[in-house]
Amino acid sequence: MVIAPVLAFLAAALAVAGLAGLSAARPSRSSRDARLLRALTYAGGRLRGGRSAPRDLEARISGAGSPRGLGVRELMAAKLTAAVAGALLGAPLSAAAPGRLGYLLVAAGPVGGFLAPDLWLARRAEARARRVRRELPAMLDLLRVNVEAGGSLAAALAAVGERARGPLAAEWRAVGGQVALGVPLESALERLVDRLPQPEVRALAAALARAIRHGAPLAETLAAQARAARSSLRRRVREDAARAGPKIQLVVALLLVPSVLLLVAAALAAALLDGGDSGLAGA
16 A cells, blocks of 8 residues: 555656756856855864965856855865865764765765865856856947947946946956056956956957057957857857757656656556455455
């Protein structure tokens, strides 16, 4: 009598897992990860000590947009705290694990905790890069219109950045502000590439620097960069769609189809058990 409810529960669990896998590609706007990392930073603020950070960590933080104002020191404190938390969590699990699996859990706990902030940072950087690529063609058109209206490139960057929202607009506002404070435009564009290391932004900064150096028309340069950005965006969309197809098929094959089969098995088991009980009652 217990077989049917168990099979139904397993089917529902597999169905939920399959739907979660299908929707995992959608970017989340929740700030739970950021709050978690800030809590780890607060808890591990004194664990940082004099330990040296990886050389590329500052560049990775800049590429992720310096989320919540975190720096190298804060992120290293979060990594150390997460490693300690992973070790504390892995200890009781390893005691209950069978055989040599316990030794693996003892080692995997602190390693996984230490790498968790890096994975979070990579996710933030990837999401930021996707949004920059989506926004770049339209904002280049707006920038071209401002330049054609007679404004300077720095003033046009600041004006477009003020009217738009998103990471690209914020970085363009920063470039305009830096130039207003006396920073050379080429130096401000180099810093922009450091904060947005996407190939499209790097190509844009190089094209603008050449146009400024050689006196080429900025409007034509911006129009060409907008066309190139749209072409790159279309190519990436096609590549993402091609990669998503096998993933969806795998989720359907491994999770959704077994859940349906388990539902059918649960219905058959319930019917057989009900039929057996009726036969025994009739006898």
